[in-house]
Amino acid sequence: MTTANQQGLCLTVWFDGDCGFCTRVAKWLEEQPKFVAVRCVAAQSATSTSCPLDTAELLDKITVIANDGSVYRGTNAWITVLWALRNYRRWSLRFSRETWRPWAERLFATIAGVAKLTKRRPRIAAKQSR
Amino acid sequence: MDTTFYTYVCYVVISVGLTIWVARTLHKNGRVFLVDVFDERDELADSVNHLLVVGFYLINFGYICLALKLANHTHDATQAFEAVSYKVGLVLVVLGMMHFFNLFVFSRIRANKRLAQAPPPVPPDAMIQADGTMIAIDKLKGQQE
Numbered sequence: 001m002t003t004a005n006q007q008g009l010c011l012t013v014w015f016d017g018d019c020g021f022c023t024r025v026a027k028w029l030e031e032q033p034k035f036v037a038v039r040c041v042a043a044q045s046a047t048s049t050s051c052p053l054d055t056a057e058l059l060d061k062i063t064v065i066a067n068d069g070s071v072y073r074g075t076n077a078w079i080t081v082l083w084a085l086r087n088y089r090r091w092s093l094r095f096s097r098e099t100w101r102p103w104a105e106r107l108f109a110t111i112a113g114v115a116k117l118t119k120r121r122p123r124i125a126a127k128q129s130r
Numbered sequence: 131m132d133t134t135f136y137t138y139v140c141y142v143v144i145s146v147g148l149t150i151w152v153a154r155t156l157h158k159n160g161r162v163f164l165v166d167v168f169d170e171r172d173e174l175a176d177s178v179n180h181l182l183v184v185g186f187y188l189i190n191f192g193y194i195c196l197a198l199k200l201a202n203h204t205h206d207a208t209q210a211f212e213a214v215s216y217k218v219g220l221v222l223v224v225l226g227m228m229h230f231f232n233l234f235v236f237s238r239i240r241a242n243k244r245l246a247q248a249p250p251p252v253p254p255d256a257m258i259q260a261d262g263t264m265i266a267i268d269k270l271k272g273q274q275e
Contacts, residue, residue, distance in 0.1 A: 035246060052264040070254030073266060079252050089245050096251035
């Protein structure tokens with residue numbers, strides 16, 4: 001039943017294009033074997049037509065938007081991305097369990113903290129003037 | 131013909147009988163697993179099931195043949211009994227290990243398939259409506275009620 005739903009499903013991951021760590025993770029993500037297609041797009045390139053959230057909101061939390069309209073943010077977004085990957089779906093199911101969920105929140109918050117450290121100066125103004 | 135010969139005969143008859151029994155049990159009860167794994171494609175499941183049983187027979191008969199020879203010849207019934215018991219015991223342990231290995235393979239195949247079909251583990255935080263606006267899931271639920 002679920003395979004039919006998953007066929008043709010595509011996840012768009014909005015990441016911070018100014019953050020070196022995020023860019024690396026996005027590149028790594030593209031190379032992983034997947035159950036579900038994943039597309040990484042820099043949040044800075046978001047327009048009102050491509051995404052209902054504005055750039056500031058996208059930069060605040062990692063956001064995953066599926067082509068069926070589902071929006072996942074923060075820890076849910078991480079878990080959904082892991083779910084799409086062939087080698088990490090096991091971890092996704094584990095993290096979503098009640099006992100693991102608090103640890104997942106902490107882990108992903110830490111990763112987000114590390115990501116902020118690798119952030120370059122904002123590029124939004126330059127993008128808009130182009 | 132001495133007792134050693136009869137020991138061999140007993141050993142071979144018991145071991146072969148046990149192997150056939152275990153193989154038939156696996157063949158009969160493993161089919162359900164395989165049918166599930168191969169998306170109800172019965173022909174494919176039966177084919178794989180048959181091939182697995184052939185491999186099972188080959189390994190076990192091979193082991194039985196290799197383990198046949200007794201180190202010391204038996205001279206009376208007691209010694210013969212001990213020798214048969216020892217050899218059959220070894221065959222049973224090998225059969226048991228093969229059986230659990232088979233179960234492990236079946237369950238592994240099945241678990242992998244279930245993993246591939248697993249739905250997203252977390253509910254979405256929001257949904258994008260047809261008109262392009264985004265509604266948080268809790269609000270959406272409130273609207274439906």
